[in-house]
Amino acid sequence: MSRKACFFASVLIFLTGAFTMLSAASVDHSKFAELNRNFSKPEELTSACLKCHNNAGTDIMKTNHWLWTRKTDKMPGKEGQMLEVGKKNIINNFCIAVASNEPRCTSCHIGYGWKDGNFDFTNQNKIDCIVCHDTTGTYEKFPTGAGYPADKDTVFPENQKLYKKPDYKFIAHNVGRPNRQTCGSCHFYGGGGNAVKHGALDKSLLDPAKEIDIHMSKDGGGMTCVDCHVADRHDIKGQLFSVSVENKDRLSCERCHTRNPHTQTLFVENQPDRTYDIFKNRLYMREKPEENFTSRVLDKHTERIACQSCHIKFYSTKHKTKVWWDWSKAGQKTPVGKPKVVKDQDGDPIYDGKKGEFRLAKNAVPEYYWFNGTVDHILVGDKIDPDKRPVQINRIAGECGGSDSKIWPFKVIRGKQMFDPENKTLVVPKLFGPKGSGAYWSDWDWTKSAEIGMKAAGVPYSGKFDWIETEMHWPLTHLVVSKENALSCNDCHSRNGRLAGLPACWIPGRDRSLVFDIFGILLIAGSFAGVTVHGALRYQAAKKRKED
Amino acid sequence: MSKKVYMYKRFERFWHWAQAALIFFLAFTGFEVHGSYRVLGFERAVVLHNYAGFTLITLIAFAIFWHFTTGEWRHYIPTTDKLREMMLYYFKGIFQGERKPVGKSQKVKLNPLQRLTYVGYKVAIVPLMVSTGVIYYYVAHGDIHLRSVKYIAIFHALGAFLLIAFTIIHVYMTTTGHSLTSHIKAMITGWDEVEDEDITE
Numbered sequence: 001m002s003r004k005a006c007f008f009a010s011v012l013i014f015l016t017g018a019f020t021m022l023s024a025a026s027v028d029h030s031k032f033a034e035l036n037r038n039f040s041k042p043e044e045l046t047s048a049c050l051k052c053h054n055n056a057g058t059d060i061m062k063t064n065h066w067l068w069t070r071k072t073d074k075m076p077g078k079e080g081q082m083l084e085v086g087k088k089n090i091i092n093n094f095c096i097a098v099a100s101n102e103p104r105c106t107s108c109h110i111g112y113g114w115k116d117g118n119f120d121f122t123n124q125n126k127i128d129c130i131v132c133h134d135t136t137g138t139y140e141k142f143p144t145g146a147g148y149p150a151d152k153d154t155v156f157p158e159n160q161k162l163y164k165k166p167d168y169k170f171i172a173h174n175v176g177r178p179n180r181q182t183c184g185s186c187h188f189y190g191g192g193g194n195a196v197k198h199g200a201l202d203k204s205l206l207d208p209a210k211e212i213d214i215h216m217s218k219d220g221g222g223m224t225c226v227d228c229h230v231a232d233r234h235d236i237k238g239q240l241f242s243v244s245v246e247n248k249d250r251l252s253c254e255r256c257h258t259r260n261p262h263t264q265t266l267f268v269e270n271q272p273d274r275t276y277d278i279f280k281n282r283l284y285m286r287e288k289p290e291e292n293f294t295s296r297v298l299d300k301h302t303e304r305i306a307c308q309s310c311h312i313k314f315y316s317t318k319h320k321t322k323v324w325w326d327w328s329k330a331g332q333k334t335p336v337g338k339p340k341v342v343k344d345q346d347g348d349p350i351y352d353g354k355k356g357e358f359r360l361a362k363n364a365v366p367e368y369y370w371f372n373g374t375v376d377h378i379l380v381g382d383k384i385d386p387d388k389r390p391v392q393i394n395r396i397a398g399e400c401g402g403s404d405s406k407i408w409p410f411k412v413i414r415g416k417q418m419f420d421p422e423n424k425t426l427v428v429p430k431l432f433g434p435k436g437s438g439a440y441w442s443d444w445d446w447t448k449s450a451e452i453g454m455k456a457a458g459v460p461y462s463g464k465f466d467w468i469e470t471e472m473h474w475p476l477t478h479l480v481v482s483k484e485n486a487l488s489c490n491d492c493h494s495r496n497g498r499l500a501g502l503p504a505c506w507i508p509g510r511d512r513s514l515v516f517d518i519f520g521i522l523l524i525a526g527s528f529a530g531v532t533v534h535g536a537l538r539y540q541a542a543k544k545r546k547e548d
Numbered sequence: 549m550s551k552k553v554y555m556y557k558r559f560e561r562f563w564h565w566a567q568a569a570l571i572f573f574l575a576f577t578g579f580e581v582h583g584s585y586r587v588l589g590f591e592r593a594v595v596l597h598n599y600a601g602f603t604l605i606t607l608i609a610f611a612i613f614w615h616f617t618t619g620e621w622r623h624y625i626p627t628t629d630k631l632r633e634m635m636l637y638y639f640k641g642i643f644q645g646e647r648k649p650v651g652k653s654q655k656v657k658l659n660p661l662q663r664l665t666y667v668g669y670k671v672a673i674v675p676l677m678v679s680t681g682v683i684y685y686y687v688a689h690g691d692i693h694l695r696s697v698k699y700i701a702i703f704h705a706l707g708a709f710l711l712i713a714f715t716i717i718h719v720y721m722t723t724t725g726h727s728l729t730s731h732i733k734a735m736i737t738g739w740d741e742v743e744d745e746d747i748t749e
């Protein structure tokens with residue numbers, strides 16, 4: 001058999017296997033008696049799910065989607081110490097931290113009722129199954145409901161949107177694999193709105209053009225989130241380094257594209273299983289790329305450069321993301337006492353009396369750093385060094401030539417936030433809560449907000465606060481584009497290209513030795529001057545001889 | 549009286565001009581790789597530079613073979629005899645219309661100063677360019693694993709500067725023959741004009 005025939009035969013066998021598995025997994029949930037009743041509370045539905053999926057509860061409870069932390073003993077500077085690190089206890093420079101603000105933040109938790117520090121993480125009925133498994137597109141959590149959906153049709157005052165009480169029976173009959181909508185309902189809206197946080201995850205991914213995201217575009221791979229983010233017993237692969245520490249459980253492009261992506265086909269010869277779990281129901285094929293000098297050079301680049309660095313040309317290609325958030329400017333109100341809001345020409349907020357001043361970016365050029373998959377984070381209560389500004393909220397480890405170190409693209413969000421100058425800690429403010437709770441968004445008093453927030457976080461607070469500049473790094477990995485839309489050599493191999501300023505070993509076209517260059521230029525200029533003078537003297541002497 | 553002699557054989561002339569063209573092209577593409585300007589684009593500059601570089605190496609290999617099989621290498625044996633005179637000539641005699649202290653003949657093509665310069669070129673600059681160029685190539689595109697190509701690149705570029713300076717002086721020196729262009733013509737046609745006395749010498 002020819003190689004090509006071999007290839008198609010193995011694809012066929014593989015497809016047959018995949019479909020058998022899928023059809024075995026497919027059931028019609030509307031036929032189940034347990035689901036043919038009315039549910040008044042979401043927990044009732046959860047307990048019905050768990051009756052059949054009787055291990056799912058315990059599985060879920062081990063995941064970071066449930067815990068909002070991961071265990072690690074590799075935190076830089078605290079190696080060997082077993083820590084739990086995650087959204088739950090790190091600080092960022094968006095809405096700072098979860099403690100004391102739970103009902104708002106936890107509207108994106110896969111549970112019901114995490115409204116304060118006393119949430120019971122062992123109660124399986126509090127798991128929200130349908131936020132991920134709804135396929136009807138009708139299920140929504142209420143933005144301030146601590147993870148609950150609306151229990152009756154309610155308008156959320158902030159955006160005037162109506163949140164309906166979900167039709168649990170209808171949803172239960174139509175559960176399925178997570179889709180772009182379900183994942184996106186939280187992950188596209190981090191930071192309180194579409195595209196605010198990530199810069200490379202926003203609602204444009206619901207139906208992106210090829211030029212926005214080649215994998216998820218209908219004209220490209222047509223893939224969904226879970227085609228890459230596969231799960232093993234509900235533990236979903238992939239982690240985001242704004243909240244993660246260790247170089248493990250990472251998804252990688254190489255899994256499908258191989259380590260020589262510019263000269264190999266998508267499938268590794270003799271290793272069809274490599275792509276097995278990802279393309280359960282969809283196969284994406286491409287021609288074997290032409291092997292030439294350039295494609296080999298590009299393969300060589302993958303030793304030091306993450307695929308993302310060239311294949312994410314810009315972030316926030318369609319929707320603006322926040323790149324600057326200055327909390328110190330908050331507090332301005334309109335004459336009638338409402339928070340003042342200023343919008344740019346597109347209607348996107350650049351000032352909000354409750355939150356301060358923002359800068360937004362669209363089609364933004366990433367910043368590039370060496371990254372080896374290990375990140376240091378400031379946890380709630382950690383000491384900072386106020387003399388080193390801006391404070392690094394998370395520190396990306398890696399260096400040129402370091403093992404696993406590659407150049408990665410980042411969105412860096414900068415801003416100003418509160419810190420306690422005496423205890424040298426970043427302050428966790430209480431932002432969200434009703435009037436009289438001390439929440440800044442209701443009572444407008446930073447001192448009170450800091451006191452209550454720090455108490456909830458269990459961190460001593462001196463009573464004083466000041467503003468400090470901070471930076472946070474978000475590695476970019478979505479919004480991947482194909483080679484036609486990727487970077488070209490000139491983008492980095494030039495004096496003031498994209499990698500200008502990156503401490504790298506040596507990048508031809510960017511780097512030079514100034515001393516040697518000056519020496520060389522002087523040498524050439526000197527030779528020129530020398531022969532010119534010599535020639536002129538010869539000419540004059542010859543003229544004189546003639547005259548004599 | 550002067551007389552025409554067949555000074556440069558066919559291969560020698562081919563080698564000389566091919567080498568000249570390649571060096572100009574290598575300098576042009578090389579300094580684009582270096583980041584001095586953007587004309588062809590980085591990618592094309594790299595690709596063309598590499599082709600030209602390996603072509604030059606091939607040419608050099610043939611030239612070495614030719615020099616040894618024909619015995620022409622003997623022209624490059626350095627000597628200090630009359631070296632001082634030759635140097636003084638360029639600082640003094642040349643302005644006074646004197647004749648070169650060392651003449652040119654088929655047997656002795658190169659004067660002591662030329663010998664020294666070309667030997668320097670052959671044993672220092674060419675090996676520097678070839679070795680750093682080849683190492684550079686295999687670090688960037690092959691299987692030599694260095695933490696960084698930094699020093700290779702710096703010395704390769706240093707060699708390039710030296711080579712350009714060499715070329716400038718070299719080209720100027722061609723104008724010091726019987727007429728301004730006689731040396732260049734000789735290298736094109738092979739026929740050079742030499743003084744009668746030189747031949748008998």
Ligand code: HEM
Nearest residue numbers: 508574575578579582601677678681682684685688701708
């Ligand atoms: C002898 C044969 C030569 C070889 C094999 C060679 C090879 C190379 C290679 C591989 C590079 C790096 C480009 C890349 O990444 O592929 C390079 C760069 C360069 N070459 Fe050459 N080269 C040769 C001769 C020359 C000559 C004759 C010149 C100039 C007169 C020259 C000037 C340069 C310069 C200026 C650079 C840029 C160095 C830097 O700053 O990174 N090369 N060469």
